[in-house]
Amino acid sequence: MSSTLTRRQLVGAGAAGAALLATGAVPARAARSRTRRADVCVIGAGLSGLTAARALVAADRTVVVLEARDRVGGRTLNASLGGGRVAELGGEFAGPTQDRILALARAVGVKTFATYNAGSNVQVAAGVRSLYAAVPGIPTDPEVLAGLATVLKLDALAKEAGVVAPWKAKKAREWDRMTLGDWVDAEIPSVRARAIVTAAAEAIWGADPSDLSLLYALQYIAAAGDAKHAGGFLRLINTAGGAQEQRFVGGSQLISERVADRLGKRVVLRAPVRTIAQADDGVSVLADTISVHARQVIVAVPPALAARIAFAPKLPKGKAALLKGFEGGTMAKVEAVYPRPFWRDAGLSGQGVADVGPANTTFDNSPPDGSLGVLLGFVGGSSYRRWATLPAEQRRAQVLASFAAFVGDEARSPTEYVERNWAEERWSRGCPVAHTPPGLLTRYGQWLRRPVGRVHFAGSETSDYWIGYMDGAVRAGQRAAREVVAAQH
Amino acid sequence: MSSTLTRRQLVGAGAAGAALLATGAVPARAARSRTRRADVCVIGAGLSGLTAARALVAADRTVVVLEARDRVGGRTLNASLGGGRVAELGGEFAGPTQDRILALARAVGVKTFATYNAGSNVQVAAGVRSLYAAVPGIPTDPEVLAGLATVLKLDALAKEAGVVAPWKAKKAREWDRMTLGDWVDAEIPSVRARAIVTAAAEAIWGADPSDLSLLYALQYIAAAGDAKHAGGFLRLINTAGGAQEQRFVGGSQLISERVADRLGKRVVLRAPVRTIAQADDGVSVLADTISVHARQVIVAVPPALAARIAFAPKLPKGKAALLKGFEGGTMAKVEAVYPRPFWRDAGLSGQGVADVGPANTTFDNSPPDGSLGVLLGFVGGSSYRRWATLPAEQRRAQVLASFAAFVGDEARSPTEYVERNWAEERWSRGCPVAHTPPGLLTRYGQWLRRPVGRVHFAGSETSDYWIGYMDGAVRAGQRAAREVVAAQH
Numbered sequence: 001m002s003s004t005l006t007r008r009q010l011v012g013a014g015a016a017g018a019a020l021l022a023t024g025a026v027p028a029r030a031a032r033s034r035t036r037r038a039d040v041c042v043i044g045a046g047l048s049g050l051t052a053a054r055a056l057v058a059a060d061r062t063v064v065v066l067e068a069r070d071r072v073g074g075r076t077l078n079a080s081l082g083g084g085r086v087a088e089l090g091g092e093f094a095g096p097t098q099d100r101i102l103a104l105a106r107a108v109g110v111k112t113f114a115t116y117n118a119g120s121n122v123q124v125a126a127g128v129r130s131l132y133a134a135v136p137g138i139p140t141d142p143e144v145l146a147g148l149a150t151v152l153k154l155d156a157l158a159k160e161a162g163v164v165a166p167w168k169a170k171k172a173r174e175w176d177r178m179t180l181g182d183w184v185d186a187e188i189p190s191v192r193a194r195a196i197v198t199a200a201a202e203a204i205w206g207a208d209p210s211d212l213s214l215l216y217a218l219q220y221i222a223a224a225g226d227a228k229h230a231g232g233f234l235r236l237i238n239t240a241g242g243a244q245e246q247r248f249v250g251g252s253q254l255i256s257e258r259v260a261d262r263l264g265k266r267v268v269l270r271a272p273v274r275t276i277a278q279a280d281d282g283v284s285v286l287a288d289t290i291s292v293h294a295r296q297v298i299v300a301v302p303p304a305l306a307a308r309i310a311f312a313p314k315l316p317k318g319k320a321a322l323l324k325g326f327e328g329g330t331m332a333k334v335e336a337v338y339p340r341p342f343w344r345d346a347g348l349s350g351q352g353v354a355d356v357g358p359a360n361t362t363f364d365n366s367p368p369d370g371s372l373g374v375l376l377g378f379v380g381g382s383s384y385r386r387w388a389t390l391p392a393e394q395r396r397a398q399v400l401a402s403f404a405a406f407v408g409d410e411a412r413s414p415t416e417y418v419e420r421n422w423a424e425e426r427w428s429r430g431c432p433v434a435h436t437p438p439g440l441l442t443r444y445g446q447w448l449r450r451p452v453g454r455v456h457f458a459g460s461e462t463s464d465y466w467i468g469y470m471d472g473a474v475r476a477g478q479r480a481a482r483e484v485v486a487a488q489h
Numbered sequence: 490m491s492s493t494l495t496r497r498q499l500v501g502a503g504a505a506g507a508a509l510l511a512t513g514a515v516p517a518r519a520a521r522s523r524t525r526r527a528d529v530c531v532i533g534a535g536l537s538g539l540t541a542a543r544a545l546v547a548a549d550r551t552v553v554v555l556e557a558r559d560r561v562g563g564r565t566l567n568a569s570l571g572g573g574r575v576a577e578l579g580g581e582f583a584g585p586t587q588d589r590i591l592a593l594a595r596a597v598g599v600k601t602f603a604t605y606n607a608g609s610n611v612q613v614a615a616g617v618r619s620l621y622a623a624v625p626g627i628p629t630d631p632e633v634l635a636g637l638a639t640v641l642k643l644d645a646l647a648k649e650a651g652v653v654a655p656w657k658a659k660k661a662r663e664w665d666r667m668t669l670g671d672w673v674d675a676e677i678p679s680v681r682a683r684a685i686v687t688a689a690a691e692a693i694w695g696a697d698p699s700d701l702s703l704l705y706a707l708q709y710i711a712a713a714g715d716a717k718h719a720g721g722f723l724r725l726i727n728t729a730g731g732a733q734e735q736r737f738v739g740g741s742q743l744i745s746e747r748v749a750d751r752l753g754k755r756v757v758l759r760a761p762v763r764t765i766a767q768a769d770d771g772v773s774v775l776a777d778t779i780s781v782h783a784r785q786v787i788v789a790v791p792p793a794l795a796a797r798i799a800f801a802p803k804l805p806k807g808k809a810a811l812l813k814g815f816e817g818g819t820m821a822k823v824e825a826v827y828p829r830p831f832w833r834d835a836g837l838s839g840q841g842v843a844d845v846g847p848a849n850t851t852f853d854n855s856p857p858d859g860s861l862g863v864l865l866g867f868v869g870g871s872s873y874r875r876w877a878t879l880p881a882e883q884r885r886a887q888v889l890a891s892f893a894a895f896v897g898d899e900a901r902s903p904t905e906y907v908e909r910n911w912a913e914e915r916w917s918r919g920c921p922v923a924h925t926p927p928g929l930l931t932r933y934g935q936w937l938r939r940p941v942g943r944v945h946f947a948g949s950e951t952s953d954y955w956i957g958y959m960d961g962a963v964r965a966g967q968r969a970a971r972e973v974v975a976a977q978h
Contacts, residue, residue, distance in 0.1 A: 135730030
């Protein structure tokens, strides 16, 4: 029992609680030396920073990775279910065109398995519960499907926006002046369809359509692909053929742990960086517990955390404004554990979407062998903001009511119940990704990936493809490492 | 070479040519005795008749199956590609909720494999070629997807119509007065979307929307499911999660051949039935080469063939009118063979849909190991009627031009090219299924499955679920066998 989730361990766990949750426990790597020298200092031991460090070591660079938390993995996090089984409380899915995260997982011996995706998905809208096939996973409610057809018009606009410099697109100003919500309100007459689009947005961005610059949404859709496959909205929302198609055996955090293990003492935990001071001959990075002098730095943390680091000299105004202007997604991942994935017996996939929250999208998050049932829900955007203020008992009751609406009353009696409120995580400040409100990208987007002197920027938000996903984190880390290697030639 | 397809063997082969094409050649079972007695005489050794016979033998009935052709399998037909590989020229796909055909295949040791479904599907519409992911296989052209969303409104109407007695539905008369085309024209403004819906209908029914009673289309959609899963249009058109998801190793006809092998001398080939004469104590079935005296008869042939049998006494007027009123689908299956499935290298699934024919829908029909490339196209409905009148060389050129539009110019140079014009098959008179024009179902639908004295009716057209599919053939055969067993108690 002691190795299974308990409410005490998990509910509302902050940075400290996170340590309790980490499995495959990463050995503490507190530095003995208070000062280190390296070719490169990487800030953040999430997937992006670890990937950058790995690439730099492969290029024969000396590296120190500074991580604020006492664990690696950033916005990925495994929780033990006992018996070696885990459920992820952070990013966990992968799919077609996400070749970089899949290749990294393979390289460190982490296998994938198919997200449970058989039987029927459930839609709850306007008080009516209806079923549609998990494969292909397309809602068959004509009103909602017509709304989806309208949303897919964004794919063509996304292609115009592109992944490299959407702020330079011909219509960039027009698109950045409005929100995705403005566009949806103008284009989709059905209240029901708009509510389902909102639920999807809350799961994708931890934000409502009315929070997001349309230009940013277009960039994000364009990014849902790779150099050979144009991005598309369907790839964001689909399980079969989409970004939720696969999961990682042992949990997604295992990838970061394995990479960190190979980096060994290069990774320093419990080292929150406060200051980055650039001089002609190098950069000094001052953390609470350690100082690193390096030739180059890669900042591989979310924008809100980068904005909190003191830079000397100060960052250019545009760069600072961009980092500060990004808004972290507000999202909790909620999970309930049952003796069995009982919904499977009823022909349900465990996937659902609803026009009311709090948990308005769900997935079957059971371990590969189905020996336990885990149902996961996303509570994002305005659904999160309403729900997060409630007392714990009410939050739980509302989530389980959401689950019950999807898969039946048995959902009301889990053996365990877990919340992970990523918006409250001091060292993430939002999940799954930070977005830009109207006006920011056209004004400051040019700074997104631009290095400032010896300081380079990674993190999933700076990727070309798969922004906001583990794959984007890997891509951005690889790109920043390439920049640094080029700079050091 | 002698075992591979040649144009001489295959192009426009009629009933006689069919024999050349059958692989796993069924031993001739010409009866030595000119008269036989049996508990049951089954007419037609397609999947429906063979299934009925199999069920009756299991229930300890003596059975004779009379088949007009010199092969079994009805609207399924294997063609040899050499090296033990086959391509089907008739019905070949199966998918979720088609449990009966899948169970029958398992029972006779025929395995399934997944239809090739990776990479991108192609849409060609208004002269523009665009790609969309094979999984989920949903067109992302917003105009076409909006059209699909509209078509899916039919799912709800189909539920009202039901599978048992759609002619009794509240709105049956309204729906049977109009065609599916009338409904589509009224509901879908986009010319492009209507053309894609037409292409889908031509592949599903071998008919245009304007040929089909809306009520019939609703019954057919309702039938695309099972007792636990409501029917739906998506299940008709999808590969992943739909009716095209799986294929049979060794070719679909192998199932019939295996069942026939077990029935042994009970199956009599080259025995076209001309007359069914009922008396108080039994039924006499008179075929060209044999007479059978039985206690009960199961007619397991398409309606157009049943209508050509002389009944004594005459069939009730309603029954005769129904059989005569059914219209066989006009469809050819066209296939081109290449040294390799070259489209796969280009990231294409081989699946395409176009707003112009003749081959306006395609699939990858390669053998499981991909050692040869086979592209199949459906030429149905009005596309068929225009195309079928052309000289052979023009038919071939037009089909290969369709293929090239989907997968590139390499498609213009196949090593083999095959057509199977099912509408011209004397012992099928249409493919894949017969449909009803407006007015027929409400007037005569009550006769669809009703026995006439000692004569019972099977065939896929009489099934409750999966009308027009191999699964429906099996279901109808099982139902007719149950009726007969009950009648003989």
